[in-house]
Each structure stands twice: as structure tokens, then as C-alpha cells.
Amino acid sequence: MKKGRFLDFGGQYAPETMMSALNELEDAYERYRADPGFRDELSALLRDYAGRPSRLTFAEKMTRDLGGAKIYLKREDLNHTGSHKINNVLGQVLLAKKMGKTRVIAETGAGQHGVATATVAALMNMECEIFMGEEDTKRQALNVYRMNLLGAKVHAVTSGTGTLKDAVNETMREWVSRIADTHYVLGSVMGPHPFPTIVRDFQKIIGEEIRRQVFRAEGRLPDAVIACVGGGSNAMGAFYDFLNYPTVRLIGCEAAGRGIHTPETAATIATGKLGIFHGMKSYFCQDEYGQIAPVYSISAGLDYPGIGPEHAMLYASGRAEYVPVTDDEAVAAFRYLSRMEGIIPAIESAHAVAYAMRLAPEMRPDQILVVNLSGRGDKDVAAIARYQGVELYE
Amino acid sequence: MNNIKQAFQNGKAFIAFLTGGDPDLATTEALIPVMETAGADLIEIGIPFSDPIAEGPVIQAASERALAAGCTVDRLFDMVARVRKTVKIPLLFMTYANPIFAYGAERFMKRCRDCGIDGIIVPDVPFEEREEFQSVCRAYGITQIFLVSPTSQKRVAEIARESEGFLYCVSSLGVTGVRTELQDNIAEIIRTAKKVTDTPCAIGFGISTPEQAAHMASYADGVIVGSAIVSLIAEHGRNSADAVRDYVASMKNAIS
Incomplete structure (x- = not known):
């Protein structure tokens, strides 16, 4: 009965029609995760196709400028397709292929997960359909075109608020309509069991590499690991390998939007409460009657009213901390990292950079702080220009 | 015998769904006795939810209209308490886990009992998660209806064995909504269920015409119709009574 639980969080709150597919997925995952052939195949794809291991870059100028902890950047932005999303997608689509599925569907917010799914679907010769909130198709028009180029069909979701949660709703509806030949490539550590576990397992390579790479460079563990959190896949991937090292602070940065005291926020831990939605028991932004709140963030990828159960x-449990970061802070960090290190971060990742800018000066120079740079910012350039009043069209 | 099973004592049961508060609570309050008089054996009242993942466009739109008109769980409880003074057939709430959870499951079930709700259908609480609300449901005499679908396969017998009230048999893949063609594989699922339970089986999802209802009723103890009724309410708004009365009467007639 306590299948897929993290304390009391998680679970399998899914419609009946989805249950057999979830059970089938769980069985297949249990079988293939231990299968040496599957693991070898996935490792080869991660290495030769995605470009892993991703680099760990010492941010020397940023470290000097902030005058505190030594800052390292985990360069998920250098992966093929430009973000950490490819790690999970390669794993899930390979698994789907083994399960005999011929079609994949996925939700996407910023478009990073959609692009990764469309990419791997092309590679593995699968039919692919992506569901993206209509609002997000406008914010991220280039990514829509990219997905089309890769052979995927993109559906603009007009229901609800036309953002990430509505894209998840619509992908779930599509899945129960055509479930036998289709795998839902869920993009974050959320949804009904077994998704939070599967996605975390496919992303935990980030933290494993960070630990090895920091040890190689410094001969010890980092003191803090910082990552942005929407559903939370890049953060979970970065944190997981450190859970048993209590000296390593784990800090998730939520999108505060225009501020946690305004309704225009997506900071789930700061403003949400316990609930049951999208297949899981977790924290959600909602009203007193449990209606899910229309959340807001400048970042389409963090614009989600919930957080993964883990x-x-x-x-x-207090093992990780979660802090809100506003649009303004994220945009400032976006510009800062571009000028300081010559790295344009995804606006999602800029939330983590922003908190590192706050935290590093409070730390000692012999301490080590790792920022998970979950994606690159090419997709955000036009939106940031518009945010700053520059009319730039892609 | 619980109140819900009484719905199946009058030939094949016609189970009608409408979204509470669409287009306003007064309309819902007026339509419930109209549907009872026209022959509905049980009525499901949808508590609107912001993100109804099991619903097709018709009920999604109705939920949005109801929420925009200010429908809340508290107002629905008050409305049900008023209609209960005259309506005798069983009444169910259909909603999602979060509105119940946010209200507090115990407080929710207590108010259900106090206003005369007989059971709940929660499509995002499958059999595996039944413990979420089961003990409070039992404590307040509220029946939780389980669903089986064409993909339930191995789980049908297990679910059917523990079912109470009636077993909600989902006719086909996908979300709620009118379908022009229905598949027959639900018949096999019902045969499997019938081997292990005497709980009545009712088929829902996609049924809109009297012909479909008659056909589905040949496999089951009742049929459930939602989107077709909600479409009539969307079309006629506050003046839906005649259209809904005629429709419910024709559907009950078709399965009698």
C-alpha cells in the first residue's frame, strides 16, 4: 500500500485507466534497471550522444568578485539539447523502446524537455507529440520550431492557464486515450509512482559526477549544492548522491515570480500547502478549497504549482532547504553570469545562480559551493530583452 | 441495503451527472428534482475542480463556468441540504482528491452525511490509494465508488470484490465526453466482475444517445451519462429544465 512513498508524500493518485500502464512501467523499470545490457546501452548514449560527463567549471571571476566560497558550475548546459533534460529522456525513451512502445508523448514548460524528447524520439525512431501551454508556445517560440524540425507534433494547450500544469493535464488526458502503444515521458520528479523514482534515478548522475569532480579538484566534498526547483528534476539529480553526506547543504531555489507576498509567484514550498494533484501527494500552490493556483514566473520551466514528492x-525532514528567488533577482543573475563568466544560463538556472550570489559572500573562502547550471540560456535571450524593455523578436 | 443499491431496484438504473454550480447553484438546485422526476435513479453532482484531468472539454468547460460563478464546496453542501428535503434518490459527489483533502477528509465526509450525500466518486484516487479516504468514509457512512476500465485487466476481480454501492465501469479509453462509437470490451470486464461480486455494475463515459444507453444497459445494471446532460445545460443555461427533463426521460425509457 505504501508503494512509491517518500514519507507520506508521493503515491499513485492516478485515474484507473492509467494504473495498468503505471504498473507495466514499474515492472519494466525494475527489470531493466538491473539489466547490464540496458545499462551499457544507456551509458553509451549518455557519453557519445549527450556528451556526458558534463564539465565542472571553476567560476574564478565570480568567486573573486563575490569574495566568499569557491564557486563551481556543473555544466548541464553543455549537454546535447542544452539542458539536464536529456539524461532522463534518454533513459525513459530507451525503456519505452524496450517495452515495445512506438510513440512517446510529453509535456513541456520552457520547451527544454519537449526538445529533448523530440530529439531522442527522432534518434530512436519513435512517433512524438508534445503538449505545451499556449502561453509558453509564445514565450518559447524558437523551441516550438525546434521540436517541429525534429519531427514532433506540438499541441498548444489552451485549457486553464495555458502553462506547464495545463500541459501536464493534457498529456495525462492524451495518455489515457491512447495508452497501449504510447509512453508518457514525464519530464520531472513528479507525477504518480513510479515516475518520481525513475526520473530521479536517470538524473542522479548529475550529483554522482559533481561528487567525483569536486573530489578530484579539491580532495573533499562540497559544502553546498544549489539548484533551481520547479518540479525539481535537476535539483533531485544534483542532490541525491549527497543525501547521506549531512555536511553538504542542499538548497533548492524556487521561482518567486514577482514575490512570495504577491499572487504572481510559483514558490510552492514558500506559499503552498499539502495536497494531492498530478498523481502525487506533495505541496501545491492552491486556495482554501484546494483549487490549484494560477502560478507565475518569468521562467516557463519553473512555472509549476507543485514540487516533486521527494x-x-x-x-x-529538513535535509534540504528551499528558498524563493524573484524574477528580478534571476534576471540580474542571468546578466551577471553572462558578463562575469561568459556563460549565458537558462533563466531557470539563473534562479540558482542568484541564490549563489547571495550565499557565497556569507561563506568562507575555503568552502566550496556548487551551482547546478541546469540549462543554457539561448532560448531566453529574446524574453529577457523584452523583460528589460528591448523589443527583440526571434 | 445501502441507499445507493436502491437505485438499482427500479429496472436498469439511469445515473445522471451534472456539474454543481453550472451555470449557477440555483440552476443545479432546480435541475436535481427535475431529473429525479424524469426518471433518474441516482444523481452525481460534480464538485468543480480547477484541473479535472479525467474530464473531456465539455465537463472542463462546465467546471470553469461553475468556479467563475463562485461555486465552492461549502455552497454545494448547503445546496444539497436544501434539495434533500424533497429528493429521495441517492446523491453522490464526484470530484478530485484535492478538494476533499484541502477541506479535510473527515470534515468533508461529516458534512456529506449531514446534508444527505450517499457516496463519492474520486477518479484520481484509484483502488491502490483507497486508504486515503476509506476509513473516514466508513466512519460517516459514505460509500466510495471504485472504477474499472478497459485497461484494468488483472485488477478487475480484486477491485470488484471490494466494491460497494456500484462498480463504475469506464466504457472506453480516454476522458469523459460524448463518443459516436463505443466499444464492447467493457462487457468482458463486467462478466469478470460479476463472478466475484453482486455489487451492481454501471457503465459510464461516452454514452449520449438512447440507442447507446440501451445497448450498454444490455451488459450492465445501469448507465451513467454526464457530458450529454452538461452540454444541454451549456446550451440552455438557466432555462435547461425542459431540455434536461425530456432528455432524462428519453434515456430512462430507452433502458427500461
């Missing part, structure tokens, strides 16, 4: 557990 993060909810890490918050409840």
Missing part, C-alpha cells in the same frame, strides 16, 4: 520529503 523534495517535499527533504523539506519536511
Whole structure:
């Protein structure tokens, strides 16, 4: 009965029609995760196709400028397709292929997960359909075109608020309509069991590499690991390998939008409460009657009213900290990292950079701080220009 | 015998769904006795939710209209308490886990009992998660209806064995909504269920015409119709009574 639980968080709150597919997925995953052939195939794809291991870059100028902890950047932005999303997608689509599925569907917010799914679907010769909030198709028009180029069909979701949660709703509806030949490539550590576990397992390579790479450079563990959190896949991937090292602070940065005291926020831990939605028990932004709140962030990828159940557990247990970061802070960090290190971060990742800018000066120079740079910012350039009043069209 | 099973004592049961508060609570309050008089054996009242993942466009739109008109769980409880003074057939709430959870499951079930709700259908609480609300449901005499679908396969017998009230048999893949063609593989699922339970089986999802209802009723103890009724309410708004009465009467007639 306590299948897929993180403390009391998680679970399998899914419609009946989805249950057999979830069970089938769980069985297949249990079988293939231990299968040496599958693991070798995935490792080869991660190495030769995605470009892993991703680099760990010492941010020397940033470290000097902030005058505190030594800052390292985990360069998920250098992966093929430009973000950490490819790690999970390669794993899930390979698994789907083994399961005999011929079609994949996925939700996407910023478009990073959609692009990664469309990419791997092309590689593995699968039919692919992506569901993206209509609002996000406008914010991220280039990514829509990219997905089309890769052979995927993109559906603009007009229901609800036309953002990430609505894209998830619509992908779930599509999945129960055509479930036999289709795998839902869920993009974050959320949804009904077994998704939070599967996605975390496919992303935990980030933290494993960070630990090895920091040890190689410094001969010890880092003191803090910082990552942005929407559903929370890059953060979970970066944190997981450190859970048993209590000296390593784990900090998730939520999108505060225009501020946690305004309704225009997506900071789930800061403003949400316990609920049941999208297949899981976790924290959600909602009203007193449990209606899911129309959240807001400049970042389409963090614009989600919930958080993965394992993060909810890490918050409840105190093992990880979660902090809100506003649009303004993220945009400032976006510009800062571009000028300081010559790296344009995804606006999602800029939330983590922003908190590192706050935290590093409070730390000692012999301490080590790692920022997970979950994606690159090419997709955001036009939106940031518009945010700053420059009319730039892609 | 619980109240819900009484719905199946009058030939094949016609189960009608409408979204509470669409287009406003007064309309819902007026339509419930109209549907009872026209022959509905049980009525499901949808508590609107912001993100109804099991619903097709018709009920999604109705939920949006109801929420925009200010429908809340508290107002629905008050409305049900008023209609209960005259309506005798069983009444169910259909909603999602979060509105119940946010209200507090115990407080929710207590108010259900106090206003005369007989059971709940929660499409995002599958059999595996039944413990979420089961003990409070039992404590307040509220029946939780389980669903089986064409993909339930191995799980049908297990679910059917523990079912109470009636077993909600989802006719086909996908979300709620009118379908022009229905598949027959639900018949096999019902045969499997019938081997292990005497709980009545009712088929829902996609049924809109009297012909479909008659056909589906040949496999089951009742049929459930939602989107077709909600479409009539969307079309006629506050003046839906005649259209809904005629429709419910024709559907009950078709399965009698």
C-alpha cells in the first residue's frame, strides 16, 4: 500500500485507466534497471550522444568578485539539447523502446524537455507529440520550431492557464486515450509512482559526477549544492548522491515570480500547502478549497504549482532547504553570469545562480559551493530583452 | 441495503451527472428534482475542480463556468441540504482528491452525511490509494465508488470484490465526453466482475444517445451519462429544465 512513498508524500493518485500502464512501467523499470545490457546501452548514449560527463567549471571571476566560497558550475548546459533534460529522456525513451512502445508523448514548460524528447524520439525512431501551454508556445517560440524540425507534433494547450500544469493535464488526458502503444515521458520528479523514482534515478548522475569532480579538484566534498526547483528534476539529480553526506547543504531555489507576498509567484514550498494533484501527494500552490493556483514566473520551466514528492520529503525532514528567488533577482543573475563568466544560463538556472550570489559572500573562502547550471540560456535571450524593455523578436 | 443499491431496484438504473454550480447553484438546485422526476435513479453532482484531468472539454468547460460563478464546496453542501428535503434518490459527489483533502477528509465526509450525500466518486484516487479516504468514509457512512476500465485487466476481480454501492465501469479509453462509437470490451470486464461480486455494475463515459444507453444497459445494471446532460445545460443555461427533463426521460425509457 505504501508503494512509491517518500514519507507520506508521493503515491499513485492516478485515474484507473492509467494504473495498468503505471504498473507495466514499474515492472519494466525494475527489470531493466538491473539489466547490464540496458545499462551499457544507456551509458553509451549518455557519453557519445549527450556528451556526458558534463564539465565542472571553476567560476574564478565570480568567486573573486563575490569574495566568499569557491564557486563551481556543473555544466548541464553543455549537454546535447542544452539542458539536464536529456539524461532522463534518454533513459525513459530507451525503456519505452524496450517495452515495445512506438510513440512517446510529453509535456513541456520552457520547451527544454519537449526538445529533448523530440530529439531522442527522432534518434530512436519513435512517433512524438508534445503538449505545451499556449502561453509558453509564445514565450518559447524558437523551441516550438525546434521540436517541429525534429519531427514532433506540438499541441498548444489552451485549457486553464495555458502553462506547464495545463500541459501536464493534457498529456495525462492524451495518455489515457491512447495508452497501449504510447509512453508518457514525464519530464520531472513528479507525477504518480513510479515516475518520481525513475526520473530521479536517470538524473542522479548529475550529483554522482559533481561528487567525483569536486573530489578530484579539491580532495573533499562540497559544502553546498544549489539548484533551481520547479518540479525539481535537476535539483533531485544534483542532490541525491549527497543525501547521506549531512555536511553538504542542499538548497533548492524556487521561482518567486514577482514575490512570495504577491499572487504572481510559483514558490510552492514558500506559499503552498499539502495536497494531492498530478498523481502525487506533495505541496501545491492552491486556495482554501484546494483549487490549484494560477502560478507565475518569468521562467516557463519553473512555472509549476507543485514540487516533486521527494523534495517535499527533504523539506519536511529538513535535509534540504528551499528558498524563493524573484524574477528580478534571476534576471540580474542571468546578466551577471553572462558578463562575469561568459556563460549565458537558462533563466531557470539563473534562479540558482542568484541564490549563489547571495550565499557565497556569507561563506568562507575555503568552502566550496556548487551551482547546478541546469540549462543554457539561448532560448531566453529574446524574453529577457523584452523583460528589460528591448523589443527583440526571434 | 445501502441507499445507493436502491437505485438499482427500479429496472436498469439511469445515473445522471451534472456539474454543481453550472451555470449557477440555483440552476443545479432546480435541475436535481427535475431529473429525479424524469426518471433518474441516482444523481452525481460534480464538485468543480480547477484541473479535472479525467474530464473531456465539455465537463472542463462546465467546471470553469461553475468556479467563475463562485461555486465552492461549502455552497454545494448547503445546496444539497436544501434539495434533500424533497429528493429521495441517492446523491453522490464526484470530484478530485484535492478538494476533499484541502477541506479535510473527515470534515468533508461529516458534512456529506449531514446534508444527505450517499457516496463519492474520486477518479484520481484509484483502488491502490483507497486508504486515503476509506476509513473516514466508513466512519460517516459514505460509500466510495471504485472504477474499472478497459485497461484494468488483472485488477478487475480484486477491485470488484471490494466494491460497494456500484462498480463504475469506464466504457472506453480516454476522458469523459460524448463518443459516436463505443466499444464492447467493457462487457468482458463486467462478466469478470460479476463472478466475484453482486455489487451492481454501471457503465459510464461516452454514452449520449438512447440507442447507446440501451445497448450498454444490455451488459450492465445501469448507465451513467454526464457530458450529454452538461452540454444541454451549456446550451440552455438557466432555462435547461425542459431540455434536461425530456432528455432524462428519453434515456430512462430507452433502458427500461
